[in-house]
Each structure stands twice: as structure tokens, then as C-alpha cells.
Amino acid sequence: MANVETLEAVRSAGVEGYKYGFVTNIEAEEAPPGLNEDTVHFISAKKGEPAWLLEWRLKAFRRWQQMKEPNWAKLKVAPIDYQAYTYFSAPKKDGPKSLDEVDPELLATYEKLGIPLGERAALAGIAVDAVFDSVSVATTFRETLAEQGIIFCSFGEAVREHPDLVRRYLGSVVPQGDNFFSALNSAVFSDGSFAYIPPGIRCPMELSTYFRINAANSGQFERTLLIADTGAYVSYLEGCTAPQRDENQLHAAVVELVALDDAEIKYSTVQNWYPGDVNGKGGIYNFVTKRGACRGNNAKISWTQVETGSSITWKYPSCILEGDGSVGEFYSVAITNNMQQADTGTKMIHLGRNTRSTVISKGISAGRGQNTYRGLIKIQPGAEGARNYTQCDSLLVGKKCGAHTVPYIDVRNQSARIEHEATTSKISEDQLFYCQQRGLEQEDAVSLIVNGFCKEVLKELPMEFAVEAQKLLAVSLEGSVG
Amino acid sequence: MSKVSNILEIAGLHARIADGREILKGIDLVAKPGEVHAVMGPNGAGKSTLSSVLVGKPGYEVTQGSVLYQGRDLLELAADERAREGIFLAFQYPVEIPGVNNIYFLRAALNAMRKHRGEAELDAAQFLKVVKEKLKLLDVGEDLMKRSVNVGFSGGEKKRNEIFQMAVLEPKLAILDETDSGLDIDALRAVANGVNRLRDPGRAIVMITHYQRLLDYIEPDFVHVLSDGKIVASGDKSLATELEQRGYAHLGSAA
Numbered sequence: 001m002a003n004v005e006t007l008e009a010v011r012s013a014g015v016e017g018y019k020y021g022f023v024t025n026i027e028a029e030e031a032p033p034g035l036n037e038d039t040v041h042f043i044s045a046k047k048g049e050p051a052w053l054l055e056w057r058l059k060a061f062r063r064w065q066q067m068k069e070p071n072w073a074k075l076k077v078a079p080i081d082y083q084a085y086t087y088f089s090a091p092k093k094d095g096p097k098s099l100d101e102v103d104p105e106l107l108a109t110y111e112k113l114g115i116p117l118g119e120r121a122a123l124a125g126i127a128v129d130a131v132f133d134s135v136s137v138a139t140t141f142r143e144t145l146a147e148q149g150i151i152f153c154s155f156g157e158a159v160r161e162h163p164d165l166v167r168r169y170l171g172s173v174v175p176q177g178d179n180f181f182s183a184l185n186s187a188v189f190s191d192g193s194f195a196y197i198p199p200g201i202r203c204p205m206e207l208s209t210y211f212r213i214n215a216a217n218s219g220q221f222e223r224t225l226l227i228a229d230t231g232a233y234v235s236y237l238e239g240c241t242a243p244q245r246d247e248n249q250l251h252a253a254v255v256e257l258v259a260l261d262d263a264e265i266k267y268s269t270v271q272n273w274y275p276g277d278v279n280g281k282g283g284i285y286n287f288v289t290k291r292g293a294c295r296g297n298n299a300k301i302s303w304t305q306v307e308t309g310s311s312i313t314w315k316y317p318s319c320i321l322e323g324d325g326s327v328g329e330f331y332s333v334a335i336t337n338n339m340q341q342a343d344t345g346t347k348m349i350h351l352g353r354n355t356r357s358t359v360i361s362k363g364i365s366a367g368r369g370q371n372t373y374r375g376l377i378k379i380q381p382g383a384e385g386a387r388n389y390t391q392c393d394s395l396l397v398g399k400k401c402g403a404h405t406v407p408y409i410d411v412r413n414q415s416a417r418i419e420h421e422a423t424t425s426k427i428s429e430d431q432l433f434y435c436q437q438r439g440l441e442q443e444d445a446v447s448l449i450v451n452g453f454c455k456e457v458l459k460e461l462p463m464e465f466a467v468e469a470q471k472l473l474a475v476s477l478e479g480s481v482g
Numbered sequence: 483m484s485k486v487s488n489i490l491e492i493a494g495l496h497a498r499i500a501d502g503r504e505i506l507k508g509i510d511l512v513a514k515p516g517e518v519h520a521v522m523g524p525n526g527a528g529k530s531t532l533s534s535v536l537v538g539k540p541g542y543e544v545t546q547g548s549v550l551y552q553g554r555d556l557l558e559l560a561a562d563e564r565a566r567e568g569i570f571l572a573f574q575y576p577v578e579i580p581g582v583n584n585i586y587f588l589r590a591a592l593n594a595m596r597k598h599r600g601e602a603e604l605d606a607a608q609f610l611k612v613v614k615e616k617l618k619l620l621d622v623g624e625d626l627m628k629r630s631v632n633v634g635f636s637g638g639e640k641k642r643n644e645i646f647q648m649a650v651l652e653p654k655l656a657i658l659d660e661t662d663s664g665l666d667i668d669a670l671r672a673v674a675n676g677v678n679r680l681r682d683p684g685r686a687i688v689m690i691t692h693y694q695r696l697l698d699y700i701e702p703d704f705v706h707v708l709s710d711g712k713i714v715a716s717g718d719k720s721l722a723t724e725l726e727q728r729g730y731a732h733l734g735s736a737a
């Protein structure tokens with residue numbers, strides 16, 4: 001459980017705006033801009049993929065061509081020219097065999113981001129896979145993990161080394177044609193992380209991926225696939241940053257989680273893509289499909305997300321509760337400041353008997369930000385005794401922002417028990433003044449109040465992530481009051 | 483310099499609220515270290531406005547007069563700066579902050595002050611020691627510390643929490659705004675005992691109250707009667723007794 005010192009975190013974060021906005025000068029090998037079947041062939045060839053995967057990609061691409069962007073979210077998105085993006089960008093060197101071979105410039109970048117690689121990882125006790133633009137550059141701690149039969153590697157490597165596992169599970173939770181962006185991702189995904197935890201193994205450390213978009217005008221389309229076999233447990237952390245650029249960069253990831261009988265996956269995200277400037281110029285378009293399947297009985301999947309970045313967030317980490325007694329959880333903090341827009345929430349699909357789900361969503365709107373919670377609770381006829389508890393709280397900072405709550409509840413079994421609570425509140429002048437009268441500066445006071453508001457979610461984060469999340473909350477809200 | 487030995491020196495203070503109405507119409511008051519002053523008066527006399535102006539609450543405008551705090555112009559400081567300089571207000575209606583642990587809040591406050599004074603900030607363990615000491619001094623239950631700031635507190639708990647915060651923050655000037663309001667006799671006694679334990683040769687306390695009964699428990703050195711934005715009478719504790727017998731109306735007209 002996280003128990004972190006907000007104000008110290010705020011202080012150490014300082015007044016720095018978006019501190020990850022630097023660009024790394026690194027020679028990159030890129031696909032020509034644009035998207036057609038040749039692009040798909042190019043990516044697949046670059047990655048030396050087997051024929052079945054190329055076919056899989058092409059099928060997705062053809063499907064995508066016939067699809068339209070979703071327009072049901074409460075988002076204003078300028079038209080996206082998919083032909084203007086570059087769909088593959090890789091640091092121009094052959095893949096590193098070990099950490100020693102990783103370009104020092106890259107290592108320096110990750111160091112700036114505060115990601116522990118190599119020895120620093122050992123100290124932090126976290127296994128890290130780092131994805132830079134399109135390719136995975138280093139995976140630490142693999143040997144330690146391999147001793148227990150745990151596979152943790154880049155997606156590309158998994159395709160080469162563990163094709164059976166990949167073929168069995170790829171697209172099994174998020175089908176290619178699930179939506180426009182999942183189809184796009186399936187066609188052009190470049191790399192990502194893969195983890196498999198064998199039966200009965202409790203992964204001894206947090207697994208972590210850090211995503212970074214560096215190249216200009218490039219999209220990042222990573223693919224993550226995690227499988228927890230019977231009785232296995234894994235906690236997985238995902239962090240994201242990008243340079244500060246005037247153009248909108250595109251991020252369309254797909255994450256698939258599979259938990260078999262009695263397995264548990266805890267997936268935590270701190271999303272800090274560049275949010276654009278005060279006037280809404282630049283920033284990442286974050287169109288992400290994340291879904292987990294509790295395939296086995298008594299399986300559990302828990303999503304925790306802290307969404308502070310991106311100019312647009314479109315994201316609904318979901319759980320399909322197939323196994324009897326399986327459990328889905330969604331804990332979310334989403335902040336929109338300045339011109340940011342977020343339409344985020346979850347879907348809990350109850351199929352098995354006695355399945356349970358919990359949804360805690362905290363939306364914070366400041367500046368001219370628009371923040372929408374959109375959630376679906378679906379109880380299918382066979383889900384005897386299903387239960388859901390949903391709590392959606394919105395906090396408004398200032399007068400020009402918006403908070404919206406759109407819950408869908410679809411119950412097809414009489415025995416279900418569904419609870420939904422929603423609140424909307426403002427940071428009151430009285431609260432601010434009370435804090436100031438106790439000596440706190442206004443921004444520290446806002447940060448304190450917001451952290452209190454988000455507490456139920458932040459405490460779900462692993463310690464080291466909670467520290468970062470609290471810093472981010474503070475930085476994201478700088479200048480939002482007064 | 484005798485001036486600087488005053489903690490608070492209010493001279494000819496006029497202030498108005500947002501709608502332009504003048505509430506304070508010339509207040510003079512001097513408080514020295516170790517003194518306890520009671521400011522009494524009927525509803526609408528300007529008691530709460532006076533405390534609000536002293537702590538820099540937004541929504542009030544000083545139109546005339548001056549306030550010196552330890553010899554320097556108080557009115558030019560922002561509310562949080564005044565707090566860090568050692569001015570504490572025990573709120574009439576303490577504010578709830580959901581999700582923020584009481585003890586955590588208080589440590590943030592104390593560390594803000596320590597930092598301001600150039601002292602090292604206290605870590606959680608060091609702070610816990612301070613808290614335990616003060617809990618004992620004021621006879622406050624430890625469970626209060628683990629709850630969110632003022633959330634779900636009874637009226638008595640809220641007021642005791644204010645006094646507890648005062649004990650930890652050790653202000654030079656403490657302003658108690660209607661600290662007795664809404665308390666039953668047992669709670670009042672407990673709060674008053676706390677305040678008495680916090681009387682200190684280096685500290686000035688200004689108690690703002692409508693009723694004389696608080697003064698039965700906290701004996702002031704000086705009593706001031708506020709009526710229609712002015713101090714119409716000042717004296718020792720006997721003034722309060724007289725006031726109780728003859729009412730505010732009598733004193734107001736005598737001025």
C-alpha cells in the first residue's frame with residue numbers, strides 16, 4: 001500500500017512543466033510515411049516475422065480499411081491524416097544482445113526518465129522492458145526471471161522464441177476488428193512487451209515497461225500480451241512519456257491480459273504522454289484498447305491507471321469475467337487541465353457465476369479540460385449472483401472545465417446486485433483557505449486536496465509508482481487555481 | 483523599542499466586505515506576549531470580520547488603519563505567509579478535507595512553518611513523537627489523528643482538533659473564533675483546559691466570543707467589547723461579568 005509524502009513529492013518535482021519534453025538525437029531507421037500494404041510488409045520484414053504473422057497483419061489492415069473511427073466518445077478530435085504518420089521508427093543499430101550493447105544515448109535518455117536499467121534496476125528490484133519509438137531496446141533481469149520459468153521479453157522476441165504462446169493468445173482478448181484502433185494496431189504494431197508466468201509461480205518482482213515516443217510525426221503502436229497461467233501472480237507497471245512537439249503524435253496500443261484458474265494480474269499505468277501546451281497545441285492522441293480476460297475460475301484482473309498526459313485520451317481498460325468467481329477491478333484517476341480531453345472508463349462483462357467487479361473512478365477537471373467517465377457493467381444471463389460496485393467521483397477546479405459521467409448498466413440476470421454512486425464536487429474556497437491558514441501555499445493546498453480525493457486509487461499503486469503519480473498530479477495541476 | 487515587544491498592534495482599523503458595507507469602523511487593540519484578550523460583542527458587531535481580516539481571508543478590504551504584527555506590517559502578507567509567521571486561527575467552522583489524513587495534514591503544516599524558519603523538516607517518525615507529546619498534554623485520543631481532516635468529527639472533536647493543531651504549530655498569536663459555539667459543557671471544559679495549557683509567556687491569545695461562559699473557563703487578562711465595528715469598552719475580567727448582568731445594549735449606548 002502506498003503511503004507517500006505528497007508535499008515532499010511536490011517540492012522535489014518543482015515548477016517544471018512537462019519535464020520529459022526533450023528529444024533524443026539518435027539515428028533512426030524509419031519506414032517511409034504513409035500506410036498501405038507495403039508499409040505492413042516493410043514492418044513485418046524489418047522484424048523478420050514468420051509468414052503467419054504477416055498474414056495476420058494484412059488481414060487486420062484490410063479490415064481496418066473498411067472501418068471508421070469511433071465517434072461516440074465525448075471528444076473533439078481534429079481529422080487525423082493516417083497517411084502523414086510514419087509507422088515504423090527504430091534506433092539505427094542492430095538489436096542489442098545485452099545492456100552493454102545498448103546505445104549510450106538511449107541509456108542516457110532512460111536515465112533522464114528515471115527508469116532503472118541494468119544495475120539501477122537491480123537496486124530498484126524492478127524488471128524493465130523499454131520501448132523506444134517502435135522497438136524494445138532492453139529487457140533487464142531476464143535471467144533471474146528465467147530461473148523460475150517466467151518469460152519477459154520484447155514482443156518481437158516472443159514471436160521468434162515462443163511462437164506457440166503468441167499464436168495461441170494474440171488477438172484472443174482484443175480481436176483485430178474490435179475497433180478502428182485495435183485493427184490499426186494489429187496491422188502495424190511494431191513491438192511491445194510479452195510476459196508469461198508459469199503455473200503456480202508468483203512473479204518475484206514488478207515487471208515494467210516504459211514507452212517513449214521520440215521520433216517526430218511517428219505513431220507508436222505497441223502490443224502487450226501478458227499471460228498468468230494457473231495460480232500465477234504478476235504485477236505489471238507501464239509508464240509513458242514523449243517529447244514536447246507541436247504536432248499531434250498518435251499512440252494506439254493494444255494490451256491483452258489472460259488470467260487462467262486462480263491467477264491474478266495487477267496492471268498499473270502512469271500515463272504521462274505530452275499533453276499539449278496551454279492552448280491545446282501538440283500533444284499525444286492516446287487511443288488505446290486494453291482488455292483482460294479472466295478465463296479461469298477465481299481469476300482476478302485489476303487495472304489501476306493514473307492518466308495525466310495526452311491531449312486526447314480514449315481508453316477503457318476492461319475485464320471479461322468468464323470464469324466462475326472471477327474478479328475484475330478498475331481504479332482510475334484521470335486529470336484534464338488546459339485543453340486536454342479524456343473519455344475513459346471501463347467495461348466489466350460478467351459471464352461466469354458469482355463474478356464480482358469494482359470500479360472506482362476519480363476524474364479531475366481543471367483549466368478548460370473536459371473529463372468523461374464512460375463505463376459499462378454488463379451482466380449476462382449465465383452470471384448468477386454477479387455483483388458490481390461502481391463509484392464515480394468528479395472534482396472541478398475552476399469554472400471553465402467540464403465533468404461528465406456516462407454509466408451504462410445492462411443486466412440480464414435477476415440475481416445480480418449492482419451499486420452505482422456518483423458525486424461531483426469542487427475544490428472549495430473554504431478548503432483552500434483552511435490549508436493556507438495552516439501555512440500551506442496555494443498550489444500545495446490544491447495538490448493535497450486532490451491527492452486526498454484520489455486516495456482510494458493511489459493506494460492501489462505499487463509504492464514507487466505512487467510517488468511518481470503524486471508528483472504528476474501536482475505538476476499537472478500547476479497554475480490551475482487563481 | 484517597546485513597540486516591537488507587542489505581538490499585535492491594531493490602530494484605527496476600518497474594513498469592508500465585498501458588497502461595500504463597512505463592518506469595522508476604527509478598531510484599536512494591543513496584545514503583548516503572554517496576554518489573553520477576549521473580544522466580546524453581539525451578533526453583527528464585526529467579531530468574525532476582525533478575525534478574518536487578521537488572518538488575511540479573501541473577501542475583506544482594509545480601507546484605513548494599520549495592523550502591526552511583531553512590529554511589521556501584517557496587511558501586506560498573504561494568508562499563508564501570515565500562518566507561517568506564526569498566526570493561527572482556530573476556526574469557528576473547521577473545514578473537512580476528505581481523504582487527507584489528519585496527522586499527515588498537520589505534518590505538512592508544521593513542516594511548511596519549519597521550512598519557512600529555516601529549520602529541518604520532520605520525518606514521519608520525528609513528527610509522531612511531537613504528536614504523542616501534545617496528545618498527552620491535551621488529553622486527545624490518538625484515533626483522531628488517523629481520520630481524514632474534520633470528516634465525520636463531532637462538533638466537540640472539531641474544536642478539540644483545532645486546539646490540538648494549535649498545540650503542534652505553536653503560534654505566536656492565536657485567534658480563537660467562537661471556539662465555544664456549539665459545545666456542550668463537557669466539551670467546552672475540555673477545549674478550555676486545552677487552551678489554558680497553551681497559555682505561554684511568549685504567546686498572545688485573542689478569543690472571540692459571544693458568550694461570557696467561555697471566560698469562566700479561560701480567564702482573560704483583558705476584555706474588549708465590540709459593537710457596530712468599534713471597541714466601545716475595554717477592561718479586565720470584571721467587565722465581562724458586568725456585561726453579563728447588564729447586557730450589550732447598555733454598553734453600546736454608553737459609548
